Amino acid sequence: MTPNKEDFLKAIYELGGQNQVVTNKDLVRTLSISAASVTEMNTRLLKEELITHLPYQGVMLTEKGLRIANQLIRKHRIWEVFLSEKLGYEWNEVHSDADLLEHASSDLLIERLNIFLGEPTFDPHGGVIPNKDGSTPEIHSTPLTDCSQGAHFKIKEVDDQEEFLEYLLYKKVHLGKEYTLVDIEPYDGPLTLKATTGEETIIGHKAAFKILVELTE
Amino acid sequence: MTPNKEDFLKAIYELGGQNQVVTNKDLVRTLSISAASVTEMNTRLLKEELITHLPYQGVMLTEKGLRIANQLIRKHRIWEVFLSEKLGYEWNEVHSDADLLEHASSDLLIERLNIFLGEPTFDPHGGVIPNKDGSTPEIHSTPLTDCSQGAHFKIKEVDDQEEFLEYLLYKKVHLGKEYTLVDIEPYDGPLTLKATTGEETIIGHKAAFKILVELTE
């Protein structure tokens, strides 16, 4: 298992390859490599039975492939916790260093680091940390766009892309913060949130979709 | 700069390439690669002006090459401190994980980690941590084999090969411990040490050469 193959499996997972077929095109965009390279890598991973392939439709993870993807995500997120909690990284800074470290971490190291960090359940943007065996704990949060007007909710998880996290930092949206959904416009229109502290925030539909919440009382 | 090139420079440094010419043969043995691969890598590093090359004699580090080697050693040793102090690794366990991590560490990460660790000066086996700019602080310890009978000394640094560290663990030799050199036999014979606690330890000449000490009072 090379870093490249690991990243490829992770990308398939992040594009939903656990439940649905992921197209070459999506992988081209996500990994910024040529379509030919995607086909080539598919061939390799297919031979190792890490993915299944429906020609001209796309790929899905096998159980084996899913396990490896989840173990990599486990490493990534444990490092994110370390960078954030121990080294003082902002949540929008952790991603790139964690991406490097995840490929250079023995299982022993990760288990010791995990204990050092107090066996955290979530990473700095609320992503759940997969178990050691590659399984994932069940999570019960919903996209903010699924809430209806008047709902009370708490921020549980946000998409971990650097620019998006920067945007949230600017909007003062952070994990655990509670809001009321004052207004939600139809046709994928903007949402108006009111924090318990009183201040109101307006965000677009696309951004709201990247925010997972849990309804409160 | 790829991990391979970094490792190659580090190997040259560790074989003394700062002060003397290092032969291909030594590099073959140290890196466990073929002689042909050594020649090839020499050519690449030569082109980048990281080493100088005397045909059929060997290579030495240029100032640029030395800087890179030292920065890599800095990363390695800072990680060793982390593994040892924060994750509870024994001093013979730190090496291989640090070897992986050193190539996956951004400069920012190392500087933050360094501060988190309280800016340590030495790694777990007493090796001095090079400065950020690739220079090395002066150190004043001598091989145990250079001491004369009756000398009082303190253990300052030991070679960081896994089996050797295991051996020292078994012999109960650790950093900072103080001894008297009770006896040293000629013709590279064994040395007899007496700890301040009273127990006596006998070690061979080769092992003693890998132990650096500082004379006390």
Next chain:
DNA sequence: AAGAATTTTTAGGATAGACTAAAAAATATC
């Protein structure tokens, strides 16, 4: 100092990973 042994270099390949360009297949449009 000549022959033997060792070390280094050269030559020729292999593999992983990436690319571009062109062909083939699938999908969308009129």
Next chain:
DNA sequence: GATATTTTTTAGTCTATCCTAAAAATTCTT
């Protein structure tokens, strides 16, 4: 349903890194 567009695959290259085998250079032995 024929044509146009898009996506995927194939074919041919490239680079970094490794290898083995053989040639060249150096060092050791007697």
